[in-house]
Amino acid sequence: MSERNQGPGIGVYVCHCGGNISDHVDVDKVAEAAARMPDVVTARLNPFMCSDPGQDLIMEDIKAGLIDRVVVASCSPSLHETTFRNALVRAGMNPYLYVHANIREQVSWVAEGEGATKKAVSLVASAVAKARLIRSLDPIRVEAKDHATVIGGGVAGLKAARDLAMHGLQVVLVEKTPFLGGWVARLDTLFPTGDDAVELLNTLYRQVSGLHNVEILTCAQLVAQEGYIGNFRLKVTRRPPQTDEERKKLAWVRASGQVGAGVVPFVGICPAEPPDDPEESEFTTGAVIMATGFSAYEPRRGEYGYKEHPEVVTLAELIRQMAGGTSRDGHLVINGKPVKTMAMIHCVGSRQIPGLHEPGEDGRLNQYCSRTCCNSLLHAALRIRREHPETVIFNLYRDIRTYGRGHEEAYIAASENQVRFIRFLPGTPPAVRREDNGYALSVTVRDALFHEDELEIPVDLVVLGTGMQPAPIKELTEVMKCQTGRDGFLQEVHPKIRPVEVASAGIFLAGTCQAPMDMTETVAAASAASAKAGSILSVGAVELEPFVSRVDTLKCSACCTCLRACPYGVPKIVDGAAYIEPASCYGCGACAAECPGKAITLEHSTDEQVLAGQNAIIRFQPPAVGDRHEETGR
Template sequence: MEKKKIGVYVCHCGGNISDYVDVEKVRQAIEDEGGVMLAKTTMFACSDSNQKEMVDDIKNNDLNGVVVASCSPKLHLTTFGNVSERAGLNKYNYVHANIREQDSWAHSDDKPGATEKAILLVRAAIAKARLTESLEPNKIVAQKAVAIIGGGVAGMKAAIELSNMDCPVYIIEKEFFIGGRVSQWGAMFTTNETGKEVVTRLYNDMIKRANVTVFTGAEVVTNVGSIGDFKLKVKITPRYVKEKCDRGKLQQAIDACPVEVPDEFNFKITNRKAIYHNFPSEYPQAAVIDMNNCTRCGKCEPICDNIDFSQKEEILDIHVGSVLMATGFDPYTPHDGEFGYNEIGNVVTLPQFKRMIELSGKKLRYKGKNVKNIAYIYCVGSRQEEGGNTYCSRYCCTSAIHASLLVKKKFPDVYNYHFNRGIRTYGKQESLYYDSSAQGDIYLQAYEDALPVVSWNGSKTIVKINDILTGGREMEVEADLVVLVTGMVPRADNSVGTLFKLPKGRDKFFNEIHMKLRPVETFIDGVTISGACQGPKNIMESVNSALSAATKSYSYVSKGELETEPIVAVVNPDSCAWCNACSEACPFDAISMTKDGTKSIAMINNSVCKGCGMCLPVCPTDALELIAYSNNEIESMIDALAHD
């Protein structure tokens, strides 16, 4: 092997590392290590200026090994691999040492200990760099198609974008109607366009495209494969109503249905029948029978010929190269008694209130009583104490204030009282706050340790607060309706995420690799995330992330071929005696028997081997190694780390 000439770069990461690790001491400790030709500290290893300096160093010093000691390799492995390649050095000769997440941050309570650990981590990386070899990536066929899980605004926008790039798309929507949460909204800020109008526009654009296939009542039940080659089984639940249906007779059949259940579309403030559709322009325009509640009484069948109980569940096979998650969110459901919810009769959530505005006629009434004083209680289910939902749901201040403007416009005699914890109508949304104040809405504010109290005095609902805007004075409002401004939470049923093994964050939403630098990629190669399944977002932000995720998913499949890591198992023919143990251990059938002269030995199929290493420990003669994780490499790292 060519003698190694290694360049080492130890990063300050601003102060993220150097506030706790003495990076200059680290540099001095490793500069005389065998093979190290130059050792530098740098303020930001990932900065353009340092990347350029690295390229110059590699070229000018003819380096054939590079070590970067900085943040987690999850963030910058690709960055520094590309730096190496730009300098003409094969990227597999670059080794990363994580001295931020696994050192300076983890040991910020022990600076000398963190510095000592950094020295050993860098030495281990150097030990590995001494043994690295140039490698070429494997190439695999990538199926040029993307599955989008979720047919809300984010999913539809991503589908249109992928379709524009000539990429076949499958939308897999669990509900029987497309549109997600947005279809439930009435007029929305900033254009006052309704949710229904936005969904209609997207649906009409999407459905005319030959390369977009939409499945409703559809769920992914199994997933086999990996990036470039996901094989999905999708269960399609029947609607039990033929798509081309005579509307007049259908309505008669709905009227005849004796079953009434709370309507989830209206957040249970109204009821629907077991045979139902969401509203006159639901998509697809076809009713559905809810078999969980249908009693099979048979009253609808004689009325409408298009009711078809013979429809059967189907399982479809879909083969795609990438999966884009757009599964959205659920509104937070307050627990019983939280600000009087489910205990005091006139306490509703913001989503329920918005449906009430949409469905009300000339008077705003709730449970048969006119509504005049409306008290909005903010941050319900958001900004909670540790152990709860500590995050801000971002959209709710704007949504509540917008609702207060709509209700005042539609019913001018109402009064709005906003019990808030500081209004967060960021960006253009601030104008709503101004308009609300200008129309005479009253804002009362509290800190988290003295939240407003909702009580029932036997005849009226009272909301009480010590208002910090008036020096802590106790104020109270007799409320005809209390609206709990609820935030966003992850979908109650996020099992599809488990199916794809998607990591979740502390907030239980799906987690991206890096919030700023890789915001739509996940640790599962080939799976991207978009919209509110990733965390609270308004529609504009969801669409932005959907476009980004569509582009990223497309980048995986666009060429029809993908480069994968050349990390595969290799067989030492001298020590292999073919016992079949490795073949039995391999979950991908990548190992078979071959002849080496007269001797039987194992053979690895590089295009099938995934580089898991399951075959390594079962070999009785230690004839198998994993490229980049050889005995020499691992044991030399252990030697370096063991050194006191």
């Protein structure tokens, strides 16, 4: 048992958080109680401890030699533990002589009244008990390779590769298929600017292919990963094209002599011949950018008549069919037939409501908005109205979400060009059926903005605005240990504070693997991720938190319990004892908890520290004045 070294003592700082905490917790009482806890020499309050004046309180006390341990009682440590540790550093103190008590998320947001104050006091008591036993630690410093890997060769991946390379890093771009360009290669023009997709992609590709420090691997997949930020060891396999569709496209690209050339419309860029035989390579990289994109929602058979009637198509299919399409008497011609009237249905496979919409085969329900469909549908509608002015277009929608720059203008232009808009409610969606009415189909819909009157629209074509879904990358997310959110997309640390980072250090998000977004937003995310990765790796070294497990090799009997306990596969047996690479350890403590010989210690959460904290919660009674230094914390 280690006694606290006889330094000056502990400072406790209690935050009001505006009123977030102080509206429900009597912070004055918490500070008063804290002041009477063992070894506490000062307990202070501030409306916002994280503000400069708040941090100054702590720094003043440190600089005055009053304290040598700091406890802050405020919000979740995920928000501000680093903020306060940095304040310690600025005051010249080791940043790990710090314990955080969460009295907001764990107290004021979930409890009120006397109980809330009591709970806050006991959490502070626990933090103080732990603070008495902690020691100085040094961050783990690892060398970082000035090399980054981008997974996915769509616009997000290409943009990320370009920016990373321009920041001076060596870059490997790993693309699963033989082609670069992703979904943008399957578009004609882009909303709202009307930019030509092929031209944009060619420009972006030229920016990347002209750089000597970018290596592009097509037909490649990441199959294994170990290591940590600055030093990820990646294993990549390359295989000849796997699907008939890929082989067919490749044959066509070869026949037209476009391997190594620019964009082949509706296929993409084939930068080089794929390998004839499977090959495997391993390399070390400093950071990984996930740019794995999305999958399109595939309507169920019979959903708005899809796959039952050939005249029901998705927007992507329509764009493909319109390429090189013809006009007859001012009508759009699809499959040789003029389209007199068409209906576009919005929110297909998006904004699904539990109990109302049928989940997919895998039980998925896409409750989110896919963000891009309104704009793409309006963009297509406007183009059709301009090029084929006799084709009448109805848009059946729930809400028109033309939110961005130039979007509303496109909506106005579509209205002015007589695109008709009918709003329906999710409970009464349009119905599509075959009808002998001189047209191919009939669509019935209830107009939510006009007494819910039922309208019957005879149409030649129905276009479904299908949404985005997470790409099927389960194996990859397991290899990269990335988390997905409830919607199935990759999950960022915090949408506002750290929007392009995931919980594992050194892994970043770019584009629609994170959430639906349009091309402008996708390339912005790719650039932002590149700036982050670039600034970390260009320094040459990375500092990591020292909260890791350490093995006492004398106590270790190599029983391998830790190997089984670790969810990340970090421990190994080296020279007859367990070895835990500090830089790889996530600090979860599973090994330390399970080690039967107590050979493993988790720094900053040793058994002794954890027990002291727990005991304080269990039996804390505000001690009478004079009890100081009598409690041992055990």
